[in-house]
Structure formats: C-alpha cells, structure tokens
Amino acid sequence: MHLRNYILAFLVILVSEFSLKAQVKPFVEVVNTRVEYVSNPIGIDVLRPRFSWEIKANVRNIKQIAYEVRVSYTDDHLRNGGPYLWSSDKVQTDSSNQIVYEGPLPKAFDRLYWTVRIWDNQNHITDWSPVGIWETGPLGPSDWKALWVEADQPSDGKENPSPMFRKTFRLKKDIKSARLYITAHGVYQVEINGQKPNDWLFNPGWTSYNKHLQYQTYDLTSLLQKGENAIGVTIGNGWYRGMFRWDNIQNMYGNKLGLLAQLNIEYTDGSRAQVISDKSWKWSTGPILMSEIYHGEKYDARLEIPGWSTANFQDKNWKPVTVGIYDNRNLAAQSGPHVRPLITLAPVSIFTAPNGDTLADMGQNMVGWIRLKVQGRAGSKITLHHAEVLDKDGNMYYDNLRTAKQIIEYTLRGGDTKEYEPHFTFQGFRYVKISGLKKLPEKDQISGIVIFSDMDPAGDFACSDPMINQLQHNIQWGQIGNFLDVPTDCPQRDERMGWTGDAQVFAPTACFNRDAATFYTKWLKDVAFDQFPDGRIPHVVPDVLKSGGSTGWADVAVILPWTLYRQYGDKRILEQQYTSMKAWIDYMKAQSGEGYIWTKGGHFGDWLAFASTASDYPGATTDKDLIATAYFAWSTRLFIQAAEVLGRQRDVTAYQELFRHVRGAFQREYMTPNGRLSSNTQTAYVLALAAGIVPETLRDSVAARLAGDVKRFGHITTGFLGTPLVNPVLSEFGYDDLAYKLLMRKEYPSWLYPVTKGATTIWERWDGIRPDGTFQDAGMNSFNHYAYGAIGSWMYSTVAGLQMDPVIPAYKKIKIKPAIGGNLTFARTEHATMYGKVSSEWRLDDNVLTINAVIPPNTTAEIYLKTSDARKITDSGKLVSDSKEIRFLRMEKGHAVYLVGSGVYSFRSE
Structure with a gap:
C-alpha cells in the first residue's frame, strides 16, 4: 500500500513537472490589429491609414526588432503568397504603433486586406496575424451619385413632426455585399425591410455642419434579399435645426430636414448595382410629434405606421420629396465612435x-x-x-x-x-x-x-478608501455622460455644448479612462474648421455662440493635440492641427504686442474658483492677465515641442525666441525677485510652474509658496484652470503629503465633499449642494460636469504610480512610481496602451511594501521601490539581486530603481 502511494505520488510529481514545462514553452503572437485605431473599419476616407498591433507573449523581456506588413485586394492573395498590393518587406524597428500604409492609393469603395508578422529579440518569428480589412467610402463629391432629398416642411418656430422617408427597390441577383453610405440634415435613424441595421444613435453626429458633415457606412449584406426591398429613414431636428442655446434659437444650420443616401451592391457574380436618394423617394409624418435635444419628445402611438419601412407597404398617400442642391464638399467619413x-x-x-x-x-x-x-x-x-x-x-x-x-x-x-x-x-x-x-x-x-x-474602456483605478473609489466612479460616469459625440460641459440644462476649456483640462484623465483617440480627433477637426480668421478659437465647438479667444479655453487648440500625441504616439494629429495650433499662438502674440503681456480681450479666468463670499465673481481671484500670459507661454512651449516632433526646425527657432520673450515678460510683470507672484493664489503658482516660466533658481521657492498657501487655507482654492494642476505640481516638488490631504479632505471645498452628499457624478461647483441642503445659484449648478474630475490623472499616475516617460510617448517606456500615503493600504490601476495592458498595484502590510506590475511586450519600465535595504528586495520570492532579467539602475531619494522588460512582476520590499 505504501509502495502504491509512493508510485502515485511520483507520477503526480512527474506529471506536474511535465505540465509546468509545457506551460512555459515560449510563444509570441501578434494580436489586436487595428487600422486607424479600429478593428476592420469600413467606409473610411483616410488614403494612407496607419496600422497598429500588440504582441502577446508568455515569457519576459519580449521586444519587437522588425516587422513586415502585407496588403492585397483579396484574402486569398495574402494566404497564398501574393500578388500583393504592397509589402513593407522586413523593416528593422521596434515600432508597432502608427505604421503608415505606403502602397498605391486606394480608390473610393475599395476593400483592402492586410496582415503583419514580427521578429523579436529572442529569435522568434511570429505567424502572420489574422487577416484584417479596411474599406474606403466616398472620397469626394464625384463619388456621390445620390441627390439630397428633403421634406417640404420648413421649420416655422412651431413643433414639427419628424419626417419619415422611404423607397422601395428591386435587387435582381444574389447579394455578396451591400454598403449604405448615408448622412442627413438633422439626426436620423434608418431601417431596412423593417429592421434597424444596428443601434447607432444621433447620426450623423454633431459637427460644424456647413464645413464638416459626416456620412456613415452601414453593412446591409444580411438585411437585403433578392427581390423587393425597402429603406426607411426617420429624421429629427437634432442640432441642425432644433431649439438650441439658452435663448432657444432654431435653424442654427438650416430649416429643412433631408438626407443623402447611396446604397452600393455587389452581386455574387461580380456585377454591381446602386440605389440612390432621388426624386422617386416619398415622405410622410408619423408618431413623433416633437423631438428636441433639450426639451424631450412627444410621441403618439396611435399615429404609428406598421410596416412603413417594408417593401409591401402601400405609400400612395405619401408625398413626393423635393430635391435639395448642395455641393457636398463638406462631406467626410465618420471618424469618431458612434453614440x-x-x-x-x-x-x-x-x-x-x-x-x-x-x-x-x-x-x-x-x-x-x-x-x-x-x-x-x-x-x-x-x-x-x-x-x-x-x-x-x-x-x-x-x-x-x-x-x-x-x-x-x-x-x-x-x-x-x-x-x-x-x-x-x-x-x-x-x-x-x-x-x-x-x-x-x-x-x-x-x-x-x-x-x-462608444469608446472602449481603457483604464481603471481602485484603492483601500471607499470614498476615493466613489470619486473614481463619479469621474468615469461624468465622462461618459458628457462624451456624447462632442465633449460637452453638461448633459441636462439648455447648454450641452462643446466647451473648449472643460475639454482641455480633462483630456489626460479622459484618455486614461477611455480610448478617446478617434473621439477627440473628430472633434479637433471642428476646432480647426470653426477657428476665426484672426486665429481665435471659439468658446464652444461646434461654434454656436460665435465668440471666442478666452485663455485656457482656446488653448485647447494646442494642448489637446499634444495630449493625444503623448497618449497615443500620434504624430498625424499634430500634422492635422499644426496650422490651427500656430494660428492660435500668433493670435496671442498679436494680442500681447511688443510687451508680451496679454491684457486685451475677455477671459473667463479661473472659472468657479473658491470664493470667500457668495457674491464674488467666479474666476476673479487670480489676475486674468497673469493667467492669460502664463497660458501664452505654456501653449508656445508645447507648440515648440510639436514642431520638434514634426521636424519643423524653422518654427522651433522662431517660437523659442517668442517663448523667451513671454517668459521674461511674465517674470518682470508678475514675479518678485524672491518668487512671490502678484496674484498670491494657488492657481497663479501652479500655472507658472506648469508653464515652465519660473527661473530654475526660484522653482523650489515658488513651489514652497504654493505649499504654504495650501497649508494656510487647508483646502483647494482653484477653479477650472488651476484644479487639474495643483496635485501634480505639489507631487512634482515633493509635497505628496499635502496633495493627499487635498484628495482626502471631506469638507467643502474638496473632491470628496460631493461624495458625502451622495454624488454619483462630478459637480460643476464645489458646493452645488450646500452643507445645509440648499442649492447654489441655479443659473450655473450642474451636477454632471466633468472638469473637476481632472484629479483622476493624478490618482492614476501618482497614487497608483502608473506614469509615462516624459519624452517617449504612448507608454513605450513606463514608470511605476507610486506615492505611498493618505493612510491608504493599497492602490491599483490598469490601462490599455497602444502596446497592450499595463498595470500597477501596491499594497502596504506591516511596513512591507508589495508592488505588482504587468508590463506589456515591446515596452520597458522603470520601477521605483521605497526601501531601506535594496539587498532584501525580492521578485516573486526570489532576490532581485540574483535575477538576470531585472537591472538595478540607481538609488533615488530612498527608492531602488530597476529597469525591467515585459512580463509579470511581484516585488516585495521591507
């Protein structure tokens, strides 16, 4: 019996050892291939799209050293060795992000197939990735054969029913593929043979319609049939002609609702057909009596028309459409995510x-x-x-x-x-x-x-404090509630506009929480389209207020493209926005004159900053000219960096000289020789330090004054512009303890005060609901207003410790450096980068610090471990000093700093 047990035990050990060896057999593969950030996009109009991919591996320290991309017109050609439309051949590089297609330019309605393989630093050559596709849509006005059709129902200031358009058509053969390219004046919903093709909402989205109107592409292959078919489209006022702004004006972009639709069909025998919007279409009204963005909807179900979008519906009582005349030069493919x-x-x-x-x-x-x-x-x-x-x-x-x-x-x-x-x-x-x-x-x-x-979730955060976790919840819900095709200020009152200042301050947090690359790229096109001829940027985009130029708001033209470049490694967004960025800098230069101090025009200032009395004008605490001049310098500095990335050396030289002038003027006008600012406020100090306009010899002194102000008040005093910067600047200069005190404070004003009042989103004001239960001024008191949620970026990067290299973008080089504090016992965060998911987690248990990290392939990381004795640090139970995979770099302010490659790590430090 004992012998039998011994043999069984031996076999178990043998099998376990064999299984363990089998588990660690190295594998490396290419996954998550994307074109223009999207998996298998259809209906795009980018002629030279960019490829990106991730690498999956089960061993550490995997780094790409070369790639090869192949593109063809058919899947079979890729699988069977050609011919190829384009092959990159083997390219020696570790870049797997934003790889530009350099083959022959596609034509309208082309379908292209692609695949990629990589070589790595451990002598692996991956299999070819699963074949991906991309399709082009109409590329210019000549590709549109359809006509604009409209309902003879101009808006007259009254409530108008939503018009319904329909068309029947016959398809003679079996269908291989069908694509509907469609847009509208108004917002539309489409039905095919009585069915909705998907759940997209509010198409064609909100853009600067007269300059930039998006079309959408629907795959209708599964919804069409040989024989009789029908298409139906219902259109609402939306942003195009609906009641808008706080003065409820109508017809902002036009007074007639209509559509442009082109259905391209390919039959199984290779022949093609087309159905277009033209004068043969009909229209009527139905159950939607009124539908307005702000005001709601009136729907009478007794007026429903069963089967109206099916082929056998009798439409003899419907009216003929009228044909509208538009040049279509403003048409562009949908470039952001769908609602x-x-x-x-x-x-x-x-x-x-x-x-x-x-x-x-x-x-x-x-x-x-x-x-x-x-x-x-x-x-x-x-x-x-x-x-x-x-x-x-x-x-x-x-x-x-x-x-x-x-x-x-x-x-x-x-x-x-x-x-x-x-x-x-x-x-x-x-x-x-x-x-x-x-x-x-x-x-x-x-x-x-x-x-x-529909932005993919990209990041998350949690810690040992439930109230901070609720704050994170509120930040995320504030974001999704206000990212409805444009980054709005609020989603409930008679505003809901793309306020540029809110978008600027929140962008780093937004990009961490969600994949916001295409969302912001689409919106930035309208920032440029709506820019005034003198270079001013509107207060809101799309520009429905017809005013602009406020510092901190208009600086979105520079700060947001730079943020996207840093987050995603996207040089093209800098190229796309470069003219707009430069024009804004030149506008500030013109406004400032020879003295380089910006004193002209109207500015919102540090909007809704803490006020000592209820009658204080919001934003009046910090000198607006100081804020304007600081932003002038900051945006100029970022523009110089963008020019360096793009190799625009002439601009680098010219704007470096401009920056020196602005920096000098700021120091002479607003700063004493010992570092005191004329506006002795938290916002003034954080702006000066963040903008890089404080002399190097005074930076510590200015930071100390900031810290002193925080200690004196015991709380944050900043508004929209200063709030995102306070905690990051405090941490940069070694005041993590003060930053934590601001984060953990529960009394007004603080981030957690709304949480104590039951908030589930971020508020517009620090005290939207006062301690006695009364409300702030109803004229400006949104309870879903994401700007103050910008603290999220500091929580992820400093509390949880996940940081990006200051020079190399897109988390290609990572820094794990948590600031332990705030009586927290653990914090964790994860983020989906362009190279894969990275995570950072720390736990403190009886003065033993554990840091768990996941570093994606094709990246490296510096990991900071607070320690009194680096010799005792372990990774997964083994001394780090014995590891060949982990490289000790240096000791830095009580931290042992290690360089690691990709993989899973669990460090323990006493």
Whole structure:
C-alpha cells in the first residue's frame, strides 16, 4: 500500500513537472490589429491609414526588432503568397504603433486586406496575424451619385413632426455585399425591410455642419434579399435645426430636414448595382410629434405606421420629396465612435414624494432616457419629467435645468403592453417623475438606457478608501455622460455644448479612462474648421455662440493635440492641427504686442474658483492677465515641442525666441525677485510652474509658496484652470503629503465633499449642494460636469504610480512610481496602451511594501521601490539581486530603481 502511494505520488510529481514545462514553452503572437485605431473599419476616407498591433507573449523581456506588413485586394492573395498590393518587406524597428500604409492609393469603395508578422529579440518569428480589412467610402463629391432629398416642411418656430422617408427597390441577383453610405440634415435613424441595421444613435453626429458633415457606412449584406426591398429613414431636428442655446434659437444650420443616401451592391457574380436618394423617394409624418435635444419628445402611438419601412407597404398617400442642391464638399467619413445605448439600469426604488409625485430613483445620475413598458386605453397619456437631484424636502428639483424641459409625453395606442423609448432627445437625470399611471409602476416597467460615444474602456483605478473609489466612479460616469459625440460641459440644462476649456483640462484623465483617440480627433477637426480668421478659437465647438479667444479655453487648440500625441504616439494629429495650433499662438502674440503681456480681450479666468463670499465673481481671484500670459507661454512651449516632433526646425527657432520673450515678460510683470507672484493664489503658482516660466533658481521657492498657501487655507482654492494642476505640481516638488490631504479632505471645498452628499457624478461647483441642503445659484449648478474630475490623472499616475516617460510617448517606456500615503493600504490601476495592458498595484502590510506590475511586450519600465535595504528586495520570492532579467539602475531619494522588460512582476520590499 505504501509502495502504491509512493508510485502515485511520483507520477503526480512527474506529471506536474511535465505540465509546468509545457506551460512555459515560449510563444509570441501578434494580436489586436487595428487600422486607424479600429478593428476592420469600413467606409473610411483616410488614403494612407496607419496600422497598429500588440504582441502577446508568455515569457519576459519580449521586444519587437522588425516587422513586415502585407496588403492585397483579396484574402486569398495574402494566404497564398501574393500578388500583393504592397509589402513593407522586413523593416528593422521596434515600432508597432502608427505604421503608415505606403502602397498605391486606394480608390473610393475599395476593400483592402492586410496582415503583419514580427521578429523579436529572442529569435522568434511570429505567424502572420489574422487577416484584417479596411474599406474606403466616398472620397469626394464625384463619388456621390445620390441627390439630397428633403421634406417640404420648413421649420416655422412651431413643433414639427419628424419626417419619415422611404423607397422601395428591386435587387435582381444574389447579394455578396451591400454598403449604405448615408448622412442627413438633422439626426436620423434608418431601417431596412423593417429592421434597424444596428443601434447607432444621433447620426450623423454633431459637427460644424456647413464645413464638416459626416456620412456613415452601414453593412446591409444580411438585411437585403433578392427581390423587393425597402429603406426607411426617420429624421429629427437634432442640432441642425432644433431649439438650441439658452435663448432657444432654431435653424442654427438650416430649416429643412433631408438626407443623402447611396446604397452600393455587389452581386455574387461580380456585377454591381446602386440605389440612390432621388426624386422617386416619398415622405410622410408619423408618431413623433416633437423631438428636441433639450426639451424631450412627444410621441403618439396611435399615429404609428406598421410596416412603413417594408417593401409591401402601400405609400400612395405619401408625398413626393423635393430635391435639395448642395455641393457636398463638406462631406467626410465618420471618424469618431458612434453614440450607442451601452448600459441599462434598473430603478433602485419607486416611491411617492412628499408632494404626492410618483418618482423613480435610478440610483445614478445618468444620460440617456427611460425605456417604458405600459398598457392602457388608447389616448391616455404618460408623462415623464427628469431631474438630477431632489430638493431638501425630497421633491423633484428642476431649477438648474434653466429653460430645458426634459419632458417625455407618450400617448398610448391601446391594446397589449407596449415598450417605448425616445428617438432624438436625451436627458441628464437620476430621478424621474411619472404621471398618468393609476398606480405605482413595477420596477420592470422602467429601465434607464445609458447612452454615450462608444469608446472602449481603457483604464481603471481602485484603492483601500471607499470614498476615493466613489470619486473614481463619479469621474468615469461624468465622462461618459458628457462624451456624447462632442465633449460637452453638461448633459441636462439648455447648454450641452462643446466647451473648449472643460475639454482641455480633462483630456489626460479622459484618455486614461477611455480610448478617446478617434473621439477627440473628430472633434479637433471642428476646432480647426470653426477657428476665426484672426486665429481665435471659439468658446464652444461646434461654434454656436460665435465668440471666442478666452485663455485656457482656446488653448485647447494646442494642448489637446499634444495630449493625444503623448497618449497615443500620434504624430498625424499634430500634422492635422499644426496650422490651427500656430494660428492660435500668433493670435496671442498679436494680442500681447511688443510687451508680451496679454491684457486685451475677455477671459473667463479661473472659472468657479473658491470664493470667500457668495457674491464674488467666479474666476476673479487670480489676475486674468497673469493667467492669460502664463497660458501664452505654456501653449508656445508645447507648440515648440510639436514642431520638434514634426521636424519643423524653422518654427522651433522662431517660437523659442517668442517663448523667451513671454517668459521674461511674465517674470518682470508678475514675479518678485524672491518668487512671490502678484496674484498670491494657488492657481497663479501652479500655472507658472506648469508653464515652465519660473527661473530654475526660484522653482523650489515658488513651489514652497504654493505649499504654504495650501497649508494656510487647508483646502483647494482653484477653479477650472488651476484644479487639474495643483496635485501634480505639489507631487512634482515633493509635497505628496499635502496633495493627499487635498484628495482626502471631506469638507467643502474638496473632491470628496460631493461624495458625502451622495454624488454619483462630478459637480460643476464645489458646493452645488450646500452643507445645509440648499442649492447654489441655479443659473450655473450642474451636477454632471466633468472638469473637476481632472484629479483622476493624478490618482492614476501618482497614487497608483502608473506614469509615462516624459519624452517617449504612448507608454513605450513606463514608470511605476507610486506615492505611498493618505493612510491608504493599497492602490491599483490598469490601462490599455497602444502596446497592450499595463498595470500597477501596491499594497502596504506591516511596513512591507508589495508592488505588482504587468508590463506589456515591446515596452520597458522603470520601477521605483521605497526601501531601506535594496539587498532584501525580492521578485516573486526570489532576490532581485540574483535575477538576470531585472537591472538595478540607481538609488533615488530612498527608492531602488530597476529597469525591467515585459512580463509579470511581484516585488516585495521591507
């Protein structure tokens, strides 16, 4: 018996050892291949797209040393050795990001196939990656054979029903592929043979329509059939002609709704056909009586038209369309992510308010709408009112919506239970007032449909403090609620505009939380399109206010492209925006004159900074001219760096001279010889230090003054412009303890004060709800306003310790350097970089520090471990000093610094 047990034990050990060896057999492969940031995009208009890929490996220290890309017109050619449209041949480089296609230029409606393989530093040659594709759409006006068709229904200041367009057509053969290229004046939804092809919302998005109108590409292959087919399109006012701004003007871009549609069909025998929008189309109206971005929707289900987008529908009573004349030079392919319904929430409670209203609490300040399931007699009406918060008595609070109504009116058709969702409107809300029901609804009758631009999740953060975790939650929900095709300031009141200052300060946090590359790239096109001839940047983009030039807001023209380059290694965004960046710098130069101090024009200043009294004008604490001149220098410095990246040496030289002038002028005008600024505020000090305009000999002194101000107040005093910089600057100069105190503070003003008040998103004001339960000024008191969420960037980079190299972009070189503090016992973060997922986690247990890190292939990292004795540091239980894979670099301020390649690490330091 003992012998048998011995043999069994031996066999178990043998099998285990064999399995272990089998598990560590090296493998390396290419994964997550993308074209222009997207997997297998269709309908793009980029002639020289860029390829990116990641490398997956099960061994450490994998680095690419060469790649080869092949492109062809067919999948078979790639699989069978050619012929190729283009082959890069073997390129000796470690670059796997933003690789430019250099083959023959594609034509409109081309489909191209591609694959890549790599060589690595450990003598592996990968298999070819799975074949990817990209397709071009229309590349210019001549590629459009379709005509603009419109409903004869000009806006006259009244509520107008949404027009419905339709067309039947016959396909004679079996279908290989079908692509619909379509856009609209207004926002549209398309149906094919009674079905929606996907769940995209608010197409064609919001752009500077007269200069930049996007078309979308739908794959309709599976929805079409040989024989009779039909297409139907419903159009709402949207941003094109809807009620807009706080003065509710209409017809911002035009007063007629219409569409442009071109369906390209390839049959299985290789022949082709085309269906276009033309005068043969018809239109009518239906159940959507009114649908407005701000004000909601009126829907009468009795007016529904069953089967209206099917081929056998009789449309003899429908009206003929009119043909509109437009030159189509403003048309461009969709370049950002689509808005989609991505999260569904159930109400946490349904209750009767003190005033008798029936309310549903969705548990989260959200953006989207309510999906309603109801049954009742024909003609009965259900009304939904939406609000972000309840007043201190527990009733709905609407005042901060200003003129936005956010009301849904649904008239029942009768019969069985019906499910309804709005079409061309969205609301910002947590609470819903439900009128028209005879009793409290059941929870399954109400769903919260959360909509936002479909950006892949990119990063996350957690720590040992639940309130900080709630802050992170609020940051993320504030982002998705305001990233609805453009980066809006707020999603609920009569504004919802692309405020440039908010976008500028939040961009680093946004790019960490979500893959925002294409989202911002699309929006920056409109920043350039709407730029004034003198170089000013509008306050909001798209520009519906027709004003601009405020420092900190307009600097988005420089700071955001630079942020995207740093985050994604994207040189093309610098090339795309370079003229716009330069024009903004030149505008500031012209405004500043020979003295290089910017004193002209109107500026928002450090908007909504802490005020000692309620009557203080927001943003008046720090001298606006000081802020303007600091931003002048900062943007100029970033522009110089962009010019260096692009090899524009003449501009580098010229603008370095300009920077020296601005820096000198700032020091003479606003700084004493011992480093005191004329505006003795936190915002003044952090701006001067971040902009690089403090003399090297005074930087520590200026930082000490900043720290002194923080200690004196005991809290943050900054507004929109200063807030993103306070904690990073404090940490840069060794004041992590003060930065943590600001983060952990729970009293007003602080990031956690709203959390103590039950916030689920970031607020516009530090005290939107005062300690006594009353509200700040309703004229400007949004409870979903992401700007102050810019603290997230510091949490990820300093609390959790995941940092990017200051020179090499896109996390090609990583730094893991957490600042242990704030009474936290652990913090972790992860982020999907262009090279793969990187993570950093630290834990402190009885003065033993553990740092766990995942470094993706084709990158390296410097890892900082706080220690009293580097000789005792271990990785996965083994002394680091014995490792051949980990290189000791130096001791730095009590930290042992190591250089590592890709892989999984678990360091332990006592």
